Amino acid sequence: MKGIPAALAILALLCASAAVSQSGRTSEESPPIDCGNRLVNGIVCSGSYCDNVYVNCAPATYDIDSVAWTQRISEEDDIKFGGCFLDPTRLAISVGKDVPSEVSQYDGIISGLSCGGHYCDDIFLRCSKLTDFKPDIGAPPCFWTPWISEESNDDVKPGFKYTTENIGATAMQCRGSNCDDKRFFFCPLVAR
Numbered sequence: 001m002k003g004i005p006a007a008l009a010i011l012a013l014l015c016a017s018a019a020v021s022q023s024g025r026t027s028e029e030s031p032p033i034d035c036g037n038r039l040v041n042g043i044v045c046s047g048s049y050c051d052n053v054y055v056n057c058a059p060a061t062y063d064i065d066s067v068a069w070t071q072r073i074s075e076e077d078d079i080k081f082g083g084c085f086l087d088p089t090r091l092a093i094s095v096g097k098d099v100p101s102e103v104s105q106y107d108g109i110i111s112g113l114s115c116g117g118h119y120c121d122d123i124f125l126r127c128s129k130l131t132d133f134k135p136d137i138g139a140p141p142c143f144w145t146p147w148i149s150e151e152s153n154d155d156v157k158p159g160f161k162y163t164t165e166n167i168g169a170t171a172m173q174c175r176g177s178n179c180d181d182k183r184f185f186f187c188p189l190v191a192r
Contacts, residue, residue: 023057032114034126037061039168040110040184043148044159049119049178050149055112060165063131067111070125073172074117074179083171083185084108084127107134109168110184119178135170135187142187144173149181162186 026033027047033040035057042056073082083106112126135142148159171185 023055025052025054026113026115027052027120028115028117028122030115032112032124032126033057034112036111037064037128038111039128040113041163041167042159042161043113043145043182043184044161045120045148045182046150047119048150049121049176049180050182051119051178053113053115053120054159056161057111058162058165062128062133064111065129065131067126067128068108069114070127072116073123073125073174074121075174075176076121080175080179081171081173082123082125084110084125106170106185109135109170109189110172117178119180121178123172123174123179123182125172130189130192132192133166133189134192135168136190142185145184145186147175147181147183149176166190 023035024033028051033053033055035055038057038059038061040055041058042054044054044056046052046054070082070084073080085106085108108127108129110125111128114124114126116122116124145160166189167186168189169184169186173183173185175181
């Protein structure tokens, strides 16, 4: 019996050290960014191979029906794409080599991000199904962001942040060594 309080104290310490942050930096050395009932509306990165990823959580809050994390997304093994797809019964996660033609039908929303591997090489997306809203998947205004990385030139931008509410990212794609360049697919949100 004497060992139980000590074991609980150690468990509490481990849980505290694995805490998830909201709006901040993540990397393979840092905890995931979990926006809770808010959506990711901005990404910026710094460091070699875009190692430090700064995620901004939008100020607006939403009611969340369900949450799931994607499998690993990286340039290795041709898993360069990840998206949040909702079927009628559950939140299904899709990963693959190329961007599927039905990417505009992905109606789960990215609400967090986690890194693993050297230089944040492996990306995991937190996908949420919103109770009252969904991406307007048939809308022409859905778009891919420019590629972001720590480099800044005509093709690769350092990051983005949207101040418009009711817009959400449904998918991500990466390219280059250590998943260096990233881009996100955004759609406006409409009532369910």
